[in-house]
Amino acid sequence: MESRTKCQWQFPQGNRNIGAIHDQNRNISFLIFRQIINIMKNRLSVNILTALLVLFPILFSPSESYSQRRSNNKQEKEKRDSKEGKRELKMEDVLKWNRITESALSSDGKHIAIKLEPWKGSATVKLYNNKGAQLFHSDSSGTIAFDYYGKYLFFKKEKSKEGQDSKNGYNLGMLSLDDYNAEYFENVKNFHAPVKKGGMLFVWKGDSTLNVTAPGTESRTLSGKIHQYSVSENENSLLTTQGGAVVKYEFPSFKTDTIWKGKGKIHSLSLNEDGSQAAFLAGDTLYLNVGDKQAYMIANGVSQSRKLKFSPDGTKLYFGFKIPLPEKDTTIEKDDFPQVHIWNWNEKTQFTQQVVDKERDKKASLLAVYHLDKGSYYTITNENVSDAILVDKGDSPLVVAVSDTDYQMESMWTGRSKYDVYLIDTYLERALFALKGIDGYPRISPSGKFLYWYSAPDSSWATFSMDTKEQKLVTLPDVLPVFDNENDVPDWPSSYGAAGWSKDDKEFFVYGQYDIFKVDPDGNEQPVNMTVNGNSSGITYRYLEADPNEEFVNFDGNALLMGFDNNTKGYGYYLLGVKGEQPKTLYNGNFMLGTPVKAANDNSWIFTKERFDQFPDIWYSSNDFSKNTKITEANGQQGDFIWGSAELVEWTSYDGVQLQGVVYKPENHDPLKRYPVIVNFYDKNSATLHSYRTPEAHRSTVDYHWYNSHGYVIFNPDVVYKDGYPGESAFNAVMPGISKLIEEGIADPERIGAQGHSWGGYQVAYLATRTNLFAAIESGAPVVNMYSAYGGIRWGTGLNRSFQYEHQQSRIGKTPWESPLRYMENSPIFTMDKVNTPILIMHNDQDGHVPWSQGIEFFVALKRLRKPVWLLNYTGEVHWPQKLKNKIDFQLRMKQFFDHYLKDAPAPQWMEPGISAIELETKTGY
Known part of the structure; x- marks a missing residue:
């Protein structure tokens, strides 16, 4: 049995004042205060001592009473808000809040399109020029896309109310960017926008007709009923099924060729990049067409679950063979067949996981490749080797086959897997070499010269040369630390990631905590710091892809970088300097920036910029971000509401660790007033200081803007963890952060609540057993x-839960039989008698992450102890409510719960006296 480490509530290190002890109006000195505590601490529980420590500064307040200050400040604030004409957010306001769910920049950089969507209501598509003028808008129900030349905008349009019940599809708008007139195609099932040079617009309609248009010309309708179609990558060829025939078209000539007629259901149409080759299935028979020849059969027993794929050079066709399913025992009648699950201790995959994956596994196939020049195929994977990675996008005859079969049992407990890797020459039909038990999933460099992976036990990137067959660690941790040095789970630290490879695989670019490093993949040269000053300045640099289709990283002096300032939490765009120089600042500040999108044929960009008080609208910029124009105003109504502000706060944990968090204060915050506070946290979130946090009926957390608008302060503290003590770690991090807010006069110590979900829900439940400071807690x-x-199942995946306690988030680091005390002292259930805080639990009966029984244990224990507790179960919902009506309900009830305990609002009926099962069929009890 382990010895138990006790944690006493103590002053934050480095500042031993609580509240405003140093205030000249105080009538009690700190020395006398400390003597009183020393006398009493041997007689009081930790919880009572905690309460005394935070309440003493208030009890010995200046001459003006606290209640008088609250009353006066409330009157002054109401006058200010009334004068400014602002009001509190209501839930109906939240539901009208817009999100930009899609955005696009035309290839010439002249037009920007967005899809604007409220949480409840119809979406709208809007078009702007790059000066910010709105040119067009329409209701929309889906995708927006520009054509290659930037001449047209395509968008799905809502049908009229009369046509909404039609099963024939939606309406497609094609807007000319010359005169801004729109042409509409009705009853569209599917469309393919012309995004390639010389490409065509394909519109498949509900009556199975297919319209083909070169934008700006008259549309042509192909003859016959089209049941399926596939477009070549260059958009100049089309493969269709018409009745029992497969027909190929070429454009712009509209040349037609029937390449096959026969029996069998046709599906899985595929074309190579230029449309000169076609493949399809008729039943489970695979057919291939080359040029003008008729399609011919190349294999039987082919699966339709794996997509047919040509190599870019057209020399190979990849497909999958069906895996035969077990034959049914016909000797047993259907009604007599037993319904039983049989778990086996030797199964490499947990039976519950097999059940979850069963339908997917029934569709599994064995990867095979057909070599057109040989006229034969080779099966790559088998029952033990289930995955394969194509080299050089499939142009190479080499394939990397990957298997975790021998490590599946072990991964149940570790939460990670090892892999056996085989290099196979599919042309020669043999394996060239094998790597056994590598700790990290392998990847292929773009030119196919190296295998590479992050080896967690070595805290290093590893490479394997296809040429020399040598395996090397290329970032030794004592030379170049690429591992997460803030790792606080009982497992190997993960990497910071990699930017990619240079042309011809000559250089490999990896991330450190701050900088980007050039690494020799052969391991012969020393790493080179490409960004120079990241570590010294506290800026974390990361590479931004200007072209999403680029294969290689270009660090030749024009690479665009994103920078995150770890001190201010602000973001910036930077240009990588020449060798030996620090990156050039293009645009930065105390805000958060999104990943910019570049125009395909112009040196212009669109990006988002946000702060807690500024929605992430779309901005347009020139090449160097020196001139930025705001394009959208998605939520102009925001100025009508009382809002809030975000500030960074710092304190020292009881463990002596410097921590940060964010305090969100209501607009017109009065520094002389103490506010009700809700502490909401998960682990580390201070990096999101400038995040907007769009108002929403959230599924699992308080809405910061909604609560700020109603006079609450929200506090989101960072937490760092010690292996084996997750609960105490949360206590040691959060409590002195709260005392900092009390000390600074922000928090009313009598009106502090806490809220968290999942991992956060566990932590606030634990805090309820350690302190009586909180007036109310919602634990989801x-x-x-x-x-x-520990012995439960994550029913959403079928995985057992052991690994997350031994190696991951729950951070115990051992099994219950190795360290039973750790499990006990971190489990709130064993100290429920210490809870004196009213608790609202939200736990749903179909939760696939955390067993619903945990919420029941929590509720029943507190009810048995006659402690105030409520449980919300949104029946049929999972780890959190997904239906909008249930998310709204959760937010309304949680707000009523906190309003009752933190703002003295009357308790709603569902809380007091309660609402019965019969009553809930007819009313809400709000």
Whole structure:
């Protein structure tokens, strides 16, 4: 049995004042205060001592009473808000809040299109020029896309109310960017926009006709009923099924060729890049067409679940063979067939996981390749080698086959897997070499010269040369630390990631905590710091792809970087300097920036910029981001509402660790007033200081803007963890952060609540057993009994839960039989008698992440102890409510719960006296 480490509530290190002890109006000195505590601490529980420590500064306040200050400040604030004409956010306002769910920049950089969508209501497509003038708008129900030349905008349009019940599809708009007139195609099932040079617009309609248009010319309708179609990558060829025939078209000539007629259901149409080759299935028979020849059969027993894929050079066709399913025992009648699950201790895959994956596994296939020049195929994977990676996009005859079969059992407990890797020559039909038990999933460099992976046990990137067959660690941790040095789970630290490879695989670019490094993949040269000053300046640099289709990273002096300032939490765009120089600042500040999108044929960009008080609207910029124009105003109504501000705060944990968090204050925050506070946290979130946090009926957390608008302060503290002590780690991090808010006069110590979900739900449940400071706590989908949770199942995936306690988020680091005390002292269920805080639990009966029984254990224990507790179960919902009506309900009830305990609002009926099962069929009890 382990010895138990006790944690006493103590002053934050480095600042031993609580509240405003140093205030000249105080009538009690700190020395006397400390003597009183020393006398009493041997007689009081930790919880009572905690309450005294935070309440003493308020009890010994200046001459003006606290209640008087609250009343006066409330009157002053109401006058200010009334004068400014602002009001509190209501839920109906939140539901009208817009999101930009799609955005696009025309290839010439002259037009920007967005899809604007509220949480409840119809979406709208809007078109702007690059000066910010709105040129067009229409209701929309889906995708927006520009054509290659930037001459047309395509968008799905809502049908009229009369046509909404039609099963024939939607309406497609084609807007000319010359005169901004729109042409509409009705009853569209599917369309393919012309995004390639010389490409065509294909519109497949509900009556199975297919319209083909070169934008700007008259549309042509292909003859016959089209049941399926596939477009070549260059958009100049089309493969269709018409009745029992497969017909190929070439454009712009509209040349037609029937390449096959026969029996069998036709599906899985595929064309190579230039449309000169076609493949399809008739039943489970694979046919191939080359040029003007008739399609011919090349294999039987082919699966339609794996997409047919030509290599870019057209020399190979990849497909999958069906895996035969077990034959049914026909000797047993259907009604007599037993319904049983049989779990086996030797199964490499947990039976529950097999059940979840069963339908997917029934469709599994064995990867095969057909070599056109040989006229034969080779099967690459088998029952033990289930995955394969194509080299050089499939142009190479080499394939990397990957298997985790021998490590599946082990991965149940570790949460990670090892892999056996085989290099196979599909042309020669043999394996060239094997790597056994590598700890990291392998990838292929773009030119196919190296295998590479992050080897977690070595905290290093590893490469394997296809040429020399040598395996090397190319970033030794004592030379170049590429591992997460803030890792706080009982497992090997993960990497910071990689930017990519240079042309011809000559150089490999990896990330450190701050900088980007050039690494020799052969391991012969020393790493080179490409960004120079990241570590010294506290800026984390990351590479931005200007072209999403680029294969290689170009660090020749024009590479665009994203920078994150770890001190201010601000973002910026930077240009990589020449060798030996630090990156050039293009645009930065105290805001958050999104990944910019470049025009395909112009040196212009669109990007988003946001702060807590500024929605991430679309901005347009020139090549160097020196002139930026705001394009959209998605939520102009924001100025009508009382809003909030975000500030960074710092404190020291009881473990002596410097921590940060974000405090969100209501607009017109009065520094002389103390506010009700809700502490909401998960692990580390201070990096999101400038995140907008769009108002939303959230599924699992308080809405910061909604609560700010109603006079609440929200506090989101960072937490760092010590292996084996996740609960105490949360206590040691969060409590002195709260005392900092009390000390600074922000928090009313009598009106502090806490809220968290899942991992956050566990932590606030744990805090309820350690302190009486909180006036109310909402705990969503919490684990309260780590013993029973350890042996449970994550029903959404079928995985057992052991690995997350031994190696991941739950951070115990050992099994219950190795360290039973750790499981007990981190489980709130064993100290429920210490809870004196009203608790609202939300846990749903179909939760696939955390067993619903955990929420039940929490509720029943508190009810048995006659402690105030409520449980919300959104029946049929998973880890969180997904239906909008249930998310709204959750937010309304949680707000009523906090309003009751933190703002003295009357309790709603569902809380007091309660609402019965019969009553819930007819009313909400709000």
